[in-house]
Amino acid sequence: MSETAKRSASRGVHVTVMRSQLGRVRGLGSAKSGVAHWWAERVTSVALVPLTLWFVAAAVQLVGASHEDVLNWVASPVTIVLLICLLLATFYHMKLGLQVVVEDYVHVDSVRFALLLLIKAVCFLAALAGIISVLKMGL
């Protein structure tokens, strides 16, 4: 019994703490992972609000654009930076979101594990392919 519990018991108050002392110190709860996933999803979503609005505005101006128009657009450092930020935030947010969908609906462990790996791989590869393409055109 902890010191706090002993003191409470001596005053006639019964305190039952079901969590271990180590568990309380770690502060991660039963899920063992804390709020990292939830928090990252929010941070990326906040970043995506202005980035998405910028991209939609840019996309509207690029309707019917020639290959040369696109290369000229990507030649600007501002475009390069914002496109890379958009790709990073989008695919990180996409990985987090699709992960939850799979965790909610896929209950066969082997299939779930395979799908989670697939999502990670596709998001990582797509983000990398997009970023490299932007750098190749812009630099």
Added chain:
Amino acid sequence: MKDVRDALIVARNTEGGLVHRPLSPHLQVYRWQISMVLSIMHRFSGIALSVGALVLVWWLVAAATSPDAFGQVQWFLGSIIGYIVLIGWTIALFYHLFNGIRHLVWDAGYGFEKPTFHTTGWVVVVATFAFTLLVWIVGLAVK
């Protein structure tokens, strides 16, 4: 029984056959209402946007590869299927964006009162279609 969890939810009916006990009320017992439709649509639009994000990467990779590869993407996006994809993408994007902002406001602790909840839901629906229409009118005018 295929899963150990079945031990907790399996019972016998009056004829002695094995039946699954209901775990919790399922979707079909509820009357459809705006809040649940929008919640389902948020997840659905997120999945649609994942496909859209891959189209964006395809477009960028093609533009970085060659004028021919870029021409193929532009041909696809200019076809009827391409237009359907792009219009669907615009709707999903604005819906997920506006409803995502609604989610962030909830995360900050506001907007849980029932009338507010319904009003903001309808605002999201109207804003989605208004912005989709605006973007397409401007986009086609630019073209």
